[in-house]
Amino acid sequence: MKYIFSMKMAVFMLFAFGALVGTATFIENDYGTQTARALIYKAQWFEVFLGYFVAILVYNIIKYKSYKTKPAVFLFHFSFLVIALGALVTRYIGYEGVMHIREGESSHTMLSDAKVLQVHATEGEKSATLEKELYFSTMTDNDLTETLAVGDKKVKVELLKYMPTVQEKAIPSEKGKKLLELKISTGQKGEIYYIAKGERKDFGGFYLGYDIEPTTDKPTFLIKEDGDGYTVHFPFILKTLNMNDRSSGELKAGENEFKNRMLYRFGQNAIVLKDIHEKAILKLDSQDIKTQRGQAEYMQWKVSVGDQSQIITTRPYKGKMGKIKQMELNGVHIDIRVGAKLIE
Numbered sequence: 001m002k003y004i005f006s007m008k009m010a011v012f013m014l015f016a017f018g019a020l021v022g023t024a025t026f027i028e029n030d031y032g033t034q035t036a037r038a039l040i041y042k043a044q045w046f047e048v049f050l051g052y053f054v055a056i057l058v059y060n061i062i063k064y065k066s067y068k069t070k071p072a073v074f075l076f077h078f079s080f081l082v083i084a085l086g087a088l089v090t091r092y093i094g095y096e097g098v099m100h101i102r103e104g105e106s107s108h109t110m111l112s113d114a115k116v117l118q119v120h121a122t123e124g125e126k127s128a129t130l131e132k133e134l135y136f137s138t139m140t141d142n143d144l145t146e147t148l149a150v151g152d153k154k155v156k157v158e159l160l161k162y163m164p165t166v167q168e169k170a171i172p173s174e175k176g177k178k179l180l181e182l183k184i185s186t187g188q189k190g191e192i193y194y195i196a197k198g199e200r201k202d203f204g205g206f207y208l209g210y211d212i213e214p215t216t217d218k219p220t221f222l223i224k225e226d227g228d229g230y231t232v233h234f235p236f237i238l239k240t241l242n243m244n245d246r247s248s249g250e251l252k253a254g255e256n257e258f259k260n261r262m263l264y265r266f267g268q269n270a271i272v273l274k275d276i277h278e279k280a281i282l283k284l285d286s287q288d289i290k291t292q293r294g295q296a297e298y299m300q301w302k303v304s305v306g307d308q309s310q311i312i313t314t315r316p317y318k319g320k321m322g323k324i325k326q327m328e329l330n331g332v333h334i335d336i337r338v339g340a341k342l343i344e
Contacts (some may be wrong), residue, residue: 005059013053020049027139032164032290035137038282042135045116054084097343111340115316117299119148119157120335126151134338136162136297138289150332152338156304163286166298168194170280179282180210181225181275189270192281206269221259221271230273233256239265242251243272291318299338303312305329314338
């Protein structure tokens with residue numbers, strides 16, 4: 001006991017704490033904040049480490065009665081206890097987030113900094129709710145299995161796969177189909193998208209479709225295939241920029257030719273046809289070891305109730321609420337959301 005709770009051990013723990021925090025800083029720089037939290041700051045062993053350090057201080061304060069004999073030493077040690085108490089409150093009660101308040105307006109909600117798995121299950125009049133903060137990384141095992149009971153049934157949620165970022169890649173395959181590879185920007189950095197015949201993608205302010213029937217709720221950048229190539233139908237004027245010779249132009253509203261390596265711009269949006277894959281399948285891939293600003297993470301889940309199960313994919317962004325995934329399994333209605341949590 002003398003050795004375990006000695007002041008020499010306290011000094012060693014203090015230096016070890018500095019080394020751990022320093023290591024966490026390097027991990028955060030190379031692998032991201034989420035990885036540093038998963039490995040150190042939010043790890044259970046780190047709680048035990050700090051708890052042991054506090055126990056040493058308390059033991060020595062009581063043993064040597066420094067509060068009577070050495071007030072200065074007592075205050076120095078007691079300050080560590082105050083810091084530890086503050087850390088305890090922050091860890092189990094505190095939370096972080098971002099609140100957007102425009103000039104002249106007020107707000108009473110914020111979005112959590114951490115991504116949260118939220119599950120709500122109902123069967124008749126019975127319901128159950130689960131919330132779990134997520135700290136996944138490429139340096140951890142990312143094992144997560146959660147269960148909640150609804151009446152006499154159990155809902156099991158299991159993480160199958162995690163990637164910090166994900167990109168779709170077209171892989172040639174005889175079993176594949178024709179895919180158009182497009183680079184699309186909606187006011188941010190351009191990203192690669194693939195679209196097959198008969199598909200429609202929603203980009204917020206407009207739809208992008210390939211040989212589909214246009215809708216009337218918002219504009220559709222409609223790509224059509226004819227015998228000689230491709231055309232695009234859009235209800236507004238399009239500005240163009242030839243990527244080969246940098247020449248610019250303007251197209252009237254309606255139907256126009258859709259060319260390869262031609263940038264079509266409207267408002268803050270830009271679309272470029274980069275390539276045409278005659279027969280290809282899409283494969284998910286990630287080359288990043290940490291999350292990237294403005295890019296979604298990739299999480300694949302298996303949700304089970306009894307002998308029925310369903311696999312779903314969530315793509316949460318930092319600081320944004322995720323979309324609700326709904327399903328019915330064995331008579332249980334389940335809502336799942338992964339992303340920032342709305343806090344009042």
